Each structure stands twice: as C-alpha cells, then as structure tokens.
Amino acid sequence: MNVENGKKDAAASATNVLIVGVGGQGVIMVSKVLALLCQKQGYQVKQSEVHGMAKRGGSVFSHVRFGPQVWSPTIPQGKADILLALEWAEGMRWIEHLNAKTSSFIADTQQIVPPFACLNRERGAIMAYSRETPDEVVSKVHRGYALDAGTMAAELGNVRVANTILLGVLSVVLDFPVEDWQDVIAQMVPPKTREVNAKAFLLGREWSKNADIPAPRTRPLLPDAHKTVQSRLEITAAWCKGCDICVKMCPERCLVLNTDQIAEMAQSEKCTGCRLCEWLCPDFAIKVKTEKQTSVTA
Amino acid sequence: MKHDKAALKKAADDSNLIRPLMGNEALARGIWEAGVKVASAYPGTPSTEILENLARYPIEDIEAQWATNEKVAFDVAAGASFAGVRAACVMKHVGLNVAADALMSQTYIGVNGGLVLIVCDDPGIHSSQNEQDSRLYAKLAQIPVLEPVDAQEALEFVRIAFDISEEFDTPVIVRSTTRLSHTRSVVKMSDRLDVATRPFIEDPSKNVMIPLHARQRHLMLFEREKKLSAYFDSSPLTRIDEGSSEYGIISQSVAYSYVKEILPAAKVLKLAAAHPLPTKTIKAFCASVDRVFVVEELEPVVEDAVRGMNIKVEGKQWFPQTGEFSPEIVRRGFEEAGILEPLPADEKVDVEIVPTGRPPVLCSGCPHTSTYMAVRGLEARVAGDIGCYTLAAVKPLQAIDTCVSMGSSIANAVGMAKAGLNEKPIIATLGDSTFLHSGIPPLIDAVYNNANITVIILDNHITAMTGGQDHAATGVTLRGIATHQIDFEEMCRAIGVKWIKKVDSYDVGAMFRTFREATEYKGVSVVISDRPCVLDPLKIRGPALQVDAASCIACQSCMNLGCPSLIWSDEWYDGHHKITIDEPTCIGCTLCAQVCPSDCIRPVIAQ
Numbered sequence: 001m002n003v004e005n006g007k008k009d010a011a012a013s014a015t016n017v018l019i020v021g022v023g024g025q026g027v028i029m030v031s032k033v034l035a036l037l038c039q040k041q042g043y044q045v046k047q048s049e050v051h052g053m054a055k056r057g058g059s060v061f062s063h064v065r066f067g068p069q070v071w072s073p074t075i076p077q078g079k080a081d082i083l084l085a086l087e088w089a090e091g092m093r094w095i096e097h098l099n100a101k102t103s104s105f106i107a108d109t110q111q112i113v114p115p116f117a118c119l120n121r122e123r124g125a126i127m128a129y130s131r132e133t134p135d136e137v138v139s140k141v142h143r144g145y146a147l148d149a150g151t152m153a154a155e156l157g158n159v160r161v162a163n164t165i166l167l168g169v170l171s172v173v174l175d176f177p178v179e180d181w182q183d184v185i186a187q188m189v190p191p192k193t194r195e196v197n198a199k200a201f202l203l204g205r206e207w208s209k210n211a212d213i214p215a216p217r218t219r220p221l222l223p224d225a226h227k228t229v230q231s232r233l234e235i236t237a238a239w240c241k242g243c244d245i246c247v248k249m250c251p252e253r254c255l256v257l258n259t260d261q262i263a264e265m266a267q268s269e270k271c272t273g274c275r276l277c278e279w280l281c282p283d284f285a286i287k288v289k290t291e292k293q294t295s296v297t298a
Numbered sequence: 299m300k301h302d303k304a305a306l307k308k309a310a311d312d313s314n315l316i317r318p319l320m321g322n323e324a325l326a327r328g329i330w331e332a333g334v335k336v337a338s339a340y341p342g343t344p345s346t347e348i349l350e351n352l353a354r355y356p357i358e359d360i361e362a363q364w365a366t367n368e369k370v371a372f373d374v375a376a377g378a379s380f381a382g383v384r385a386a387c388v389m390k391h392v393g394l395n396v397a398a399d400a401l402m403s404q405t406y407i408g409v410n411g412g413l414v415l416i417v418c419d420d421p422g423i424h425s426s427q428n429e430q431d432s433r434l435y436a437k438l439a440q441i442p443v444l445e446p447v448d449a450q451e452a453l454e455f456v457r458i459a460f461d462i463s464e465e466f467d468t469p470v471i472v473r474s475t476t477r478l479s480h481t482r483s484v485v486k487m488s489d490r491l492d493v494a495t496r497p498f499i500e501d502p503s504k505n506v507m508i509p510l511h512a513r514q515r516h517l518m519l520f521e522r523e524k525k526l527s528a529y530f531d532s533s534p535l536t537r538i539d540e541g542s543s544e545y546g547i548i549s550q551s552v553a554y555s556y557v558k559e560i561l562p563a564a565k566v567l568k569l570a571a572a573h574p575l576p577t578k579t580i581k582a583f584c585a586s587v588d589r590v591f592v593v594e595e596l597e598p599v600v601e602d603a604v605r606g607m608n609i610k611v612e613g614k615q616w617f618p619q620t621g622e623f624s625p626e627i628v629r630r631g632f633e634e635a636g637i638l639e640p641l642p643a644d645e646k647v648d649v650e651i652v653p654t655g656r657p658p659v660l661c662s663g664c665p666h667t668s669t670y671m672a673v674r675g676l677e678a679r680v681a682g683d684i685g686c687y688t689l690a691a692v693k694p695l696q697a698i699d700t701c702v703s704m705g706s707s708i709a710n711a712v713g714m715a716k717a718g719l720n721e722k723p724i725i726a727t728l729g730d731s732t733f734l735h736s737g738i739p740p741l742i743d744a745v746y747n748n749a750n751i752t753v754i755i756l757d758n759h760i761t762a763m764t765g766g767q768d769h770a771a772t773g774v775t776l777r778g779i780a781t782h783q784i785d786f787e788e789m790c791r792a793i794g795v796k797w798i799k800k801v802d803s804y805d806v807g808a809m810f811r812t813f814r815e816a817t818e819y820k821g822v823s824v825v826i827s828d829r830p831c832v833l834d835p836l837k838i839r840g841p842a843l844q845v846d847a848a849s850c851i852a853c854q855s856c857m858n859l860g861c862p863s864l865i866w867s868d869e870w871y872d873g874h875h876k877i878t879i880d881e882p883t884c885i886g887c888t889l890c891a892q893v894c895p896s897d898c899i900r901p902v903i904a905q
Binding site: 022023032035039045046047058070072073076078079089090092093095099113115118121124129132136140219220222226274276280290 | 318476480484556559624625629645647648651653655657659661694854855868870874
C-alpha cells in the first residue's frame with residue numbers, strides 16, 4: 001500500500017452508504033454490487049460487513065465507503081449519506097445514523113417479523129415490531145423513498161429481485177451512469193435471472209419518479225372489552241395424577257408439583273392465562289377461569 | 299461465492315490482477331502466493347473463509363485441510379515445516395488457546411520451512427465467547443505478530459511473515475480482526491513464489507525439546523527477539539507519516555485507519571508488528587513530539603512496552619480496552635485528550651423509534667429446536683457448549699445453564715455430578731463438530747471416573763455455526779473428497795459407554811422418552827440426536843405447513859419453539875394472538891404440529 005501524508009480531510013471526501021437488512025436477504029450481495037460499481041468509477045472503496053451469528057436470522061449491516069481516499073472501513077456514527085434498508089424495522093434501527101438535513105433514506109416497507117416480537121403472553125399483547133409508518137418517516141428525512149419492493153418483485157415473477165428494484169432507486173440518488181449500473185448488475189446476478197433483474201432495476205427507477213408511498217401495514221388490536229378479563233387457575237387435586245406435563249410445558253414456568261405430587265400454582269403473578277396447561281392436561285384437572293371486570297367502561 | 303471462485307481462477311492466470319477482496323480472501327491469497335505447501339485450520343468466525351478460499355487453489359500447489367481442532371492444525375503445519383516446506387495454520391483467537399501448548403514449545407524449536415499462524419481476533423465479540431487479544435500470546439511465545447491494516451497489507455504481510463519466519467528461525471503470527479477479515483478493499487495480486495523444499499534438519503538439540511535442549515533454546519529466544527527488534531527498526535514496514543511535532547501517534551492494524559480518518563495530517567508512527575517493537579525508532583519518534591499517543595484495540599500491548607522504555611505515553615486512559623474501535627470512539631478519545639474540538643451535533647432524524655429486537659435465532663426447522671424443547675421438559679441441569687445451539691440459552695427455549703468453551707460441557711457435567719448436584723439429572727449437550735474438537739477426552743474421563751451424566755450429541759452432520767464446514771464425521775474433506783466417516787455410536791462404545799441410543803431429532807415424543815430413559819440410567823449415557831442441518835451441506839426444503847385459523851386456540855404452545863416461521867396473525871382468540879406460518883420459510887419439519895394441542899397445523903394442500 002502506498003501511503004502518503006494525506007492533508008485532505010478523508011472523512012469529508014468519502015461517500016457513506018449503509019446497507020441493512022435481515023440475514024439471508026442479500027445485504028452482502030447488494031453491497032458487492034455497489035462496491036464493484038464504485039471501483040469501476042475509479043474510486044477507492046471499502047466494504048465492511050458483520051456476519052457469523054447474523055446468519056441465523058439476525059440483523060445484518062454493511063458499510064460501503066467510496067471516494068478519492070477512504071481510510072476507516074466503517075462509517076462514523078451520524079455520517080451515513082444514504083441508508084438503504086431491505087427491511088422496514090432494520091431501516092428504523094439504523095435511521096439515527098442519518099443526518100436529517102443532508103442524507104437519503106431508501107427502504108423496502110416489507111416486514112420480516114422476528115420470533116422475539118411475538119413472545120409476550122399477556123392478554124392483548126402488541127407485537128414488538130416497529131410502528132413507525134412510511135409516510136411519517138419519509139416526511140422527516142431530507143430525501144426519502146419507501147416502497148413495497150417485495151410485492152413489486154412478486155409482480156415481476158421473482159421475489160428475489162426486490163433488492164434490484166431498490167438498487168434502481170439507489171441509482172437515482174447516486175450519480176453514476178445508468179449503463180454502468182446495468183453492467184455490474186448483469187455481471188453479479190445469476191445468468192438465468194439477468195432479464196428479470198434488468199426489468200427490476202428499471203422498475204425501481206420508474207417508481208422513483210412519483211415515489212408513491214405505500215399504505216402502512218396495520219394490525220388490529222384486541223377489542224377493549226376483552227382486555228379487562230382476568231384469568232385464574234383451578235386445579236382439581238383429586239383428578240391430578242402428578243404426570244407433571246403442565247409443570248414442564250408451562251411457558252412461564254409458574255406451576256410446580258407439591259409434596260403430594262399434585263400440580264400447584266406457585267407464581268400466579270406470572271400466569272398469562274394462555275391455557276396451555278388446560279389443553280395439555282390428560283385428566284382435565286386444570287381449568288383456566290376467566291372473569292370479566294365490570295368496573296371498566298369499554 | 300461462485301463469482302469469487304471464477305475471479306480467483308482468473309487471478310491465478312493473470313499475475314497483476316487488481317480487484318476488491320475480502321480480508322480473508324487476501325490472507326488466503328497471501329498464503330498461496332508465499333508458496334505454502336500445507337495449510338490446516340479448524341473453522342471459527344471470523345477466520346473460516348481463509349481456508350475455504352485456499353481450497354480453491356490447485357491441489358498440486360497446496361494441501362489445504364480441516365483439522366480436528368486448532369492444536370492439531372498447528373501441529374500439522376509444524377510437521378510440514380519440519381519436513382522443509384512452508385506451512386500455515388489458521389484459527390480464531392480462542393483457537394490459539396487450544397494450540398498454545400504446541401506453540402509454546404515450537405517457539406523454542408523454531409522452523410525449517412516457514413511457519414505462520416494466522417489468528418483472527420474478534421474485538422466487540424461479534425461471534426465468540428470472549429475478546430482476548432492474541433498479541434499477548436506473541437509476547438509470551440517471544441515471536442513476531444504482524445498486524446495488517448487492510449486487505450492489501452494482509453496479503454503482503456503474509457508473504458513477508460514467511461520470509462521473517464525462515465530468516466529468524468521463528469513461528470510468526472499474522473493477526474487479523476473481524477473488521478479486517480470481513481472488509482473488502484481493492485488488492486493488487488502477484489504470482490505464486492516457487493519455494494524449494496529444504497532438507498530435513500537432523501538436529502535433536504534443535505528439534506527435540508527435552509530439558510537439556512530446551513534450556514539452551516530458551517536463551518536463543520532472547521537473541522532472536524533482539525534481532526527482530528533491529529529488523530523492524532530498519533524495515534520499511536515501520537514508517538512515519540510526517541506532521542506537526544505537537545503530538546505523535548503510534549498505531550497499527552485497523553486502528554491506524556481510524557487514526558488517519560480522524561487526524562489525516564497528524565504525525566504517525568505506523569508499526570507492522572506489535573511485538574517485538576522497533577525500539578530505536580520508537581524512542582526517536584517519541585523524542586520528536588511533545589505528546590505520545592498509542593492507539594490500539596483491546597490490550598495495551600504496545601503502550602505498556604513503550605512505557606517500559608521510560609517514555610511518557612498516553613493510550614488506554616482515552617481509548618477503551620474493551621470492544622471494537624470505530625471512528626467515533628477514536629475521535630472521542632482525542633477530544634477528551636484535548637487534541638480535537640467536539641464536532642457540532644448532527645441533525646438527527648426526528649422519529650421516536652421503538653427498536654425491534656432481532657437477535658440471531660435457530661433456523662426454521664433447525665433440529666436443535668426440538669432437542670432443547672425436549673431437554674427443557676426434563677428439568678435438568680444442562681451444561682452447554684459452543685455452536686448454534688448456544689442460542690437455546692435465551693428465550694423462548696431457555697434450556698442451557700452453562701456455556702464455557704469448546705468441549706467444556708461434558709467435563710463440566712462430570713464436575714457437577716461429582717460435586718453432588720443430584721436433585722436434577724445432569725446433561726451435557728454439544729454438537730458433532732465440537733464433540734470431535736474436544737469432547738472425546740472428557741467423555742473418556744466421564745466413563746473412567748464413572749460419572750452419572752447424560753451426554754446428548756446434537757449430530758447435524760456439519761460444522762454449522764461457521765457456515766457449514768465438513769469434519770471427520772461427515773466423510774468429506776475440505777476439498778470435497780470422500781474419506782472415512784466416523785461413527786459416533788462405535789466411538790462411544792469403544793470409549794466404554796454402555797448406554798447409547800440414536801434418536802430422530804424431528805420426533806419430539808421419542809426424544810423426550812429417550813432423554814428420560816437416558817437420565818434414569820446410572821452412569822454415562824449418550825444420546826445421539828440425529829438430523830442434518832437445514833442449511834448445509836444442502837438447503838433442506840419441504841412442503842410448508844399452515845395453520846387452520848378456525849381451530850387455532852392461540853395457546854402459543856408452538857411459539858415455545860422460537861421458530862422464525864411462526865408469527866402472530868392479525869386474529870385474536872381469548873385475548874391472545876392466533877398463529878400463522880410464513881410459508882416461504884417453513885420447511886415442513888412438523889415440530890410445531892407435534893406440540894400443537896388443538897391439531898390445527900397441517901400441510902399446505904395444493905389448490
């Protein structure tokens with residue numbers, strides 16, 4: 001490496017693109033396309049990624065930095081010029097890395113809900129997933145694009161080209177010749193899918209002309225009347241034979257076998273009334289009683 | 299990966315090719331270019347891709363093979379060095395703990411053919427159990443440790459490491475980090491060196507470490523260190539970026555790139571090796587500036603050594619000793635040290651974000667899911683181990699009590715049993731590759747000392763965590779050549795285990811029954827929980843299942859599996875969300891259907 005005494009502010013000269021998504025979505029592939037494209041434009045480029053554990057459905061991110069001189073392989077916090085999110089909640093996770101006054105935000109509105117978002121056993125629990133709406137977010141960034149690339153790709157006949165649609169939008173934000181984009185994409189995708197990827201790229205560019213924001217995904221809440229129900233376990237000791245299925249399978253581990261080998265509620269405050277014990281008890285010894293509280297107005 | 303393969307093939311033909319390479323690809327290229335004949339490794343993030351890439355070069359050039367563990371990898375490379383060829387071994391930082399025993403003696407012996415260890419540290423613990431700094435091993439072994447800053451240097455430093463190794467009769471460590479290994483940058487490649495095989499050195503005083511010889515060789519280590527220090531003093535690898543004399547910075551590795559990013563005009567002494575240090579150069583450099591900073595990730599290896607030269611130096615009081623560096627962390631350090639003014643705050647996007655937790659999870663249809671579902675039902679003490687299955691320690695499975703290092707589970711279980719922990723059955727769980735790596739000696743120990751424990755071998759027929767590498771029980775080598783396949787049942791029987799059963803991981807009932815029987819047996823029992831990984835070597839796909847929403851009672855029983863294909867639907871039942879299955883990701887393993895009390899999960903019927 002030929003290192004010279006750089007007088008120039010390298011941080012200012014590099015363009016920073018943060019590409020994020022979920023393991024398996026193609027974050028690395030998209031980054032490689034961009035890195036190769038930048039190299040072909042004669043820029044220095046560094047592309048840094050974290051994988052490993054991330055392969056297992058975790059969040060994946062990749063930093064692409066290009067310019068006349070690039071030192072750090074990672075983007076300093078708050079210095080991302082472009083955030084490209086292949087999944088909605090991942091876009092929200094990284095949005096703090098953008099500068100509200102100068103940077104661009106491109107996100108697929110498709111949602112990949114992690115199993116962790118669905119673990120709350122409380123009555124009326126709300127999915128622990130991002131609730132920000134696309135129009136709200138787009139209105140707050142300098143330049144924002146939110147599109148349902150997943151559905152658009154499905155309409156093209158190949159859900160895997162959603163990333164290429166997003167690259168089409170990115171090509172509007174980054175000032176590289178369109179033909180170079182097309183060349184690099186054709187070079188990087190499997191030969192059989194070149195045609196559909198070429199279409200997807202143009203579809204992304206076309207969409208960005210109007211950039212219509214898709215309607216937010218809404219999830220119905222539990223009706224209020226059902227929220228005021230309290231549950232209580234009733235165990236008929238005479239029927240229990242101490243098989244301990246309920247004890248083993250209770251998701252909150254709130255049941256125990258007492259000294260007589262009869263199932264007993266040990267931590268009633270943890271019980272969410274999920275009824276799993278009731279459904280699994282081979283002897284019908286457990287009933288989950290639900291009681292409505294009348295004092296609350298619906 | 300296909301494209302990289304083509305790229306490398308082309309690169310092998312064209313000597314001066316320039317293209318972006320990942321740090322690990324560049325390290326592999328460096329090994330190949332250095333004329334190495336034998337390379338061995340045990341996979342471990344972030345080092346795995348190095349040997350995978352090496353295996354793409356012609357077999358006539360290089361023997362690249364997976365070792366049973368890192369000590370074996372090191373000894374194989376050392377053996378090749380004895381035999382007079384250049385040899386490399388590759389491991390992650392914790393792998394060096396395993397190989398350390400051999401390294402500490404080999405350093406006395408030195409080399410015949412060049413011997414280089416490539417060790418990848420993981421500052422920030424992206425995918426490890428700790429963040430130890432391998433450079434401390436270099437100090438302990440009194441050998442050089444080179445620290446490249448980017449992919450280009452990675453390639454060059456590997457080549458240079460072999461020259462140093464042969465010139466100074468020493469093993470050499472090239473230390474990478476996750477950030478270097480997994481960063482792609484443009485690299486200029488060259489040809490492979492033609493290195494002649496050296497004759498075997500028939501010299502017991504050099505090669506046989508008995509006390510008499512070792513005492514002599516130990517003295518040599520200090521001489522060697524001195525010579526290496528002088529070498530780095532005169533080598534162009536050590537260089538100075540000129541700047542004002544107000545302050546000077548000593549740095550190397552990826553940390554150097556952060557320094558250049560933050561302070562592009564500063565006076566910097568760029569080192570190639572954190573040990574042995576170019577003492578003269580450092581003293582002169584420090585005398586030329588008013589303040590001296592050392593910027594290095596993790597341990598203050600260079601900083602302490604510079605302080606040892608009676609030089610006033612600043613480092614870890616400004617830059618953290620834990621975690622991975624970033625430009626902003628290095629910047630903050632210089633701000634606190636009074637070198638830089640804080641930047642005006644960035645204008646952040648004004649959205650209140652409720653972050654969506656997305657930790658890594660076991661894959662849809664992962665056979666470990668059901669194993670731990672059944673283990674959880676046993677209410678046992680569970681000693682865990684290193685692998686994907688460590689994810690069963692967290693919600694919703696929560697079925698593991700301990701996880702220490704490769705192979706610890708079995709001996710930990712023995713210790714628990716011997717300590718008299720007897721109110722619950724004691725189980726050790728570990729994967730097939732981990733068992734081969736370092737699970738066999740503790741299993742022998744368990745049988746020998748008659749411990750009352752159950753060992754569950756989670757046999758998914760691959761080293762899964764690191765992305766699907768073969769091992770001695772897959773019957774295939776790194777180069778895809780068929781070889782002997784170890785049979786775990788046979789092996790356990792030979793060790794003396796009397797109670798051995800194999801069970802299908804996709805049969806939850808049979809698993810639970812078998813585990814129960816195994817834990818009731820007094821003595822060492824082994825259960826082999828048998829199903830291939832769903833990702834490697836083949837991506838397994840089956841007919842997806844679907845939930846009959848009308849009969850779903852929202853009991854969340856299936857959600858206890860933590861399968862990523864199971865999510866809440868928009869419908870409610872009795873205050874809880876009904877469940878829906880994401881058909882594109884479901885592989886039809888039926889585990890959820892097996893635990894469903896209302897029998898509402900069924901195969902998707904073609905319309």
